Structures are given as structure tokens and as C-alpha cells.
Amino acid sequence: VSLLTAELTHDPRLAQRVGAMRPSLVREMVAAAARRPLLSLAGGLPPDDAFPQRAIADAAARLLAQADPSVLQYSPTEGDPALIEVVVSDLRERLDITVNEGDVVITSGSQQALDLSAKVLIDPGDVAVVERPAYVGALRALSAYQAQIVGVSVDDDGMDTAHLAALLDDGLRPKLCYVVPNFSNPSGATMSAARRVHLAELSERYGFVVVEDDPYGQLRFAGTDVAPIASHGVGNVLYLGSFSKVVAPALRVGYLTAPAWLTRPMVVAKQATDLTSSAFNQRLIVELFTTNGWLADHVKLLRELYAARADVLLSSLATRVGTRLHARRPEGGMFVWASVAVPGIDASALTAACLRHDVAIVPGTEFTVDGTCAREVRLSFSVLSAANLDEAVARMARGFDDLEAHDNGRST
Numbered sequence: 001v002s003l004l005t006a007e008l009t010h011d012p013r014l015a016q017r018v019g020a021m022r023p024s025l026v027r028e029m030v031a032a033a034a035r036r037p038l039l040s041l042a043g044g045l046p047p048d049d050a051f052p053q054r055a056i057a058d059a060a061a062r063l064l065a066q067a068d069p070s071v072l073q074y075s076p077t078e079g080d081p082a083l084i085e086v087v088v089s090d091l092r093e094r095l096d097i098t099v100n101e102g103d104v105v106i107t108s109g110s111q112q113a114l115d116l117s118a119k120v121l122i123d124p125g126d127v128a129v130v131e132r133p134a135y136v137g138a139l140r141a142l143s144a145y146q147a148q149i150v151g152v153s154v155d156d157d158g159m160d161t162a163h164l165a166a167l168l169d170d171g172l173r174p175k176l177c178y179v180v181p182n183f184s185n186p187s188g189a190t191m192s193a194a195r196r197v198h199l200a201e202l203s204e205r206y207g208f209v210v211v212e213d214d215p216y217g218q219l220r221f222a223g224t225d226v227a228p229i230a231s232h233g234v235g236n237v238l239y240l241g242s243f244s245k246v247v248a249p250a251l252r253v254g255y256l257t258a259p260a261w262l263t264r265p266m267v268v269a270k271q272a273t274d275l276t277s278s279a280f281n282q283r284l285i286v287e288l289f290t291t292n293g294w295l296a297d298h299v300k301l302l303r304e305l306y307a308a309r310a311d312v313l314l315s316s317l318a319t320r321v322g323t324r325l326h327a328r329r330p331e332g333g334m335f336v337w338a339s340v341a342v343p344g345i346d347a348s349a350l351t352a353a354c355l356r357h358d359v360a361i362v363p364g365t366e367f368t369v370d371g372t373c374a375r376e377v378r379l380s381f382s383v384l385s386a387a388n389l390d391e392a393v394a395r396m397a398r399g400f401d402d403l404e405a406h407d408n409g410r411s412t
């Protein structure tokens with residue numbers, strides 16, 4: 001399996017922006033895992049065995065049995081009114097975000113919302129601030145519109161807003177700042193309440209949009225909820241939600257909410273992209289969310305599953321890999337972010353050594369645009385069973401053994 005993602009070669013027949021596009025190593029790892037029997041800690045996918053298949057089948061049967069053909073028809077670009085109603089009450093009850101029906105747009109996954117936000121906000125060369133490390137899908141979307149991407153470091157409390165404030169003070173003028181405040185991908189970090197408030201203040205003072213991407217918020221298994229940035233009442237937060245992680249990614253349904261000056265252009269941009277998200281899939285979600293108790297039961301199941309798997313991964317790492325890797329414990333989501341603590345071994349060497357033992361991990365540089373995070377790796381605990389997680393870590397430990405033996409061999 002080649003670990004190198006081929007750069008797109010410049011071809012004069014292609015638009016210049018193609019030169020800024022990069023294939024995703026994570027997606028290639030997922031493809032590699034499908035081709036051979038790798039144990040993958042690489043992808044950030046929900047596990048196949050946790051999909052609510054029965055509930056989706058029943059909901060689909062109910063929808064198709066109705067005489068209402070609109071479920072198979074084109075539908076409003078803004079989204080299905082019934083789903084928008086579900087989103088508005090979910091935002092109010094769960095997150096204390098008060099919006100009207102007209103402030104919500106249903107998207108084809110939150111990835112589409114990321115693309116649309118870059119499309120309507122970024123001119124070539126405009127600055128976009130991101131977490132360092134940042135979600136690869138956001139980096140791809142921003143690069144495609146030729147944003148100048150500036151990473152701001154992340155610690156256990158999420159993006160370091162004091163660092164951002166210093167950059168702003170020095171004259172940085174971003175159009176947007178993209179954050180995943182809950183159990184970020186890839187860092188697993190949760191942004192503290194104080195930093196959320198600080199970021200909201202900075203966005204108001206300097207007039208940039210905060211893109212608050214929250215696909216994992218419901219997957220909390222430790223600690224307590226922190227109010228979203230969008231609940232602080234500022235007029236320039238674009239909040240993104242997704243049904244991929246609580247229902248299924250294949251439905252490709254997410255949503256955004258933002259002030260009208262931003263939602264209107266995004267709706268027009270969406271008309272040129274996919275006209276509308278799938279009416280059928282939107283109605284499936286309405287069926288599920290209006291089935292009494294279904295959502296609460298399903299989310300509880302996911303949280304318990306992820307909590308147990310995170311525990312297994314972290315305790316296997318402690319036992320088998322020990323101090324060679326410093327792993328951070330997340331309060332939810334799917335990811336453990338870990339730093340290699342052995343001098344002379346970096347994440348790309350570890351990734352290659354792991355692959356030789358048939359285990360896939362992602363090196364930290366994949367999540368930055370400047371080659372930083374070269375000692376970090378992202379490990380996902382969402383997909384593998386407890387036994388396979390332990391086996392994957394055992395293989396990782398053998399990868400470390402190989403690298404250390406090689407290093408010792410060289411130095412003697």
C-alpha cells in the first residue's frame with residue numbers, strides 16, 4: 001500500500017484551483033483497509049453494527065406505503081419543512097440556540113455546508129483560520145477556493161484563542177475561523193466555555209464568521225456539555241450539524257443555521273451544486289426523530305459503545321505501548337490524538353511501520369497545511385471491536401519495536 005498521496009499534476013486544460021486540491025490520505029487509507037485485511041484505526045466512521053438498520057427499514061416502508069409521491073420528488077433547496085421544524089426544536093431544546101425556520105438550510109452532509117461556506121465567503125488569497133490540527137475535509141474545501149489557511153494551535157481546551165487574538169492584533173484579517181468545538185477531528189479536544197465566549201467576542205470585534213462544525217456533539221461520554229458558540233447570540237456564527245454520526249453517513253443529510261445575509265447566498269450556491277438534498281432521506285430522518293424515544297435510545301447506545309471502545313484503546317495503549325506514545329483522553333467522539341514520545345521516531349515512520357504490521361493509522365501532518373504535527377497520530381476507536389482494538393495496538397507496539405531495533409542497530 002503506497003502511503004504517498006499523489007499530487008494532482010498540473011494540466012493546462014484544468015482550472016488553476018485544481019492545483020490547490022489535494023487527495024485525502026485518510027480516504028486512501030479507508031480504501032486500502034477495504035482492499036486487504038488491515039485493522040484500521042484510520043477512518044472516522046460509525047461502526048457498521050451500530051447502524052439503526054431496522055428502524056430505517058421500517059421508516060422507509062412507512063414512507064413508501066403512503067400515497068404521498070413528494071418523497072421521491074425534487075424538493076425545496078432550503079430543505080424539507082418538516083425536517084427544518086425538527087432541527088429548529090432540536091437546536092432550541094438541546095443547545096439553547098433559538099432560530100426561526102427560515103434560518104435553517106438542510107445540506108447534503110455537513111461537508112456540503114463546508115464547501116458552500118468557502119464558496120460564498122472566500123476569494124482567492126483570503127485568510128481562513130483553522131485549528132492546528134484541523135479536519136481534512138475542511139482543509140480540502142478551503143483549499144479548493146484558494147484560501148490562505150492559517151492554523152492556530154490546539155491544546156486540551158481546544159483552539160488557543162489567545163494565540164488567535166495575538167495574530168489578529170498583529171493585523172491578521174480572516175474571513176472565517178473554522179472550529180470543531182466538541183471532540184474535534186482529529187485532536188479529540190473540546191473547546192472550553194471561556195474560549196468559546198472569547199472566540200465569539202473576537203469574531204464580533206474583527207468581523208469574521210465563525211464556522212462551528214458540530215457533527216460529534218451528541219457523542220459525549222464523559223464530562224458535561226459546553227454551550228455552543230452559536231448560543232452566545234452573536235450575529236456571525238455559522239453552525240453546522242450532521243445526521244451522519246447519529247443516524248448514518250449514507251443518507252448524506254446535514255444542516256446549517258446562520259444569519260440571513262449568509263444563508264441566502266448559500267441557498268443560491270446550493271442551487272448550482274445539487275439543487276436540493278434528497279427529499280426521501282430527509283423524510284426518513286423526520287420519521288426517526290418523531291418516533292417516540294427512538295433518538296434518545298439510539299444516542300445512548302452510541303455513547304456507551306464509544307465510551308467502551310475509547311477505554312479499550314487507551315488502556316491497551318497504556319499497557320502495550322506505554323510511554324512511547326502520549327495519548328489524550330477525549331470526552332466523546334471517535335478520536336484519540338497521540339504524540340510519539342520516542343526521540344528519532346516521527347509519525348510518518350510509525351505509520352509506515354504500523355502498515356507493515358497491517359494496522360492503519362493517520363499521521364498528524366495530514367491535518368495541517370504547514371507540515372506541523374509531525375510527531376502526532378490520529379487513532380480512531382469507533383470501528384473496531386474491543387478485541388480488534390487490542391490486537392491493533394499490539395501490532396502498533398511491534399511497529400515501535402521494529403523502529404527502535406532499527407534505530408539501535410544504527411547507533412551500535
Ligand SMILES: Cc1ncc(COP(=O)(O)O)c(C=O)c1O
Nearest residue numbers: 109110111135180185242244254
Ligand atoms: C469535523 C467533521 N466535519 C464534517 C464531517 C462531514 O460530515 P458529513 O457526513 O455530515 O458530511 C466530518 C466527517 O467525518 C467531520 O469529522
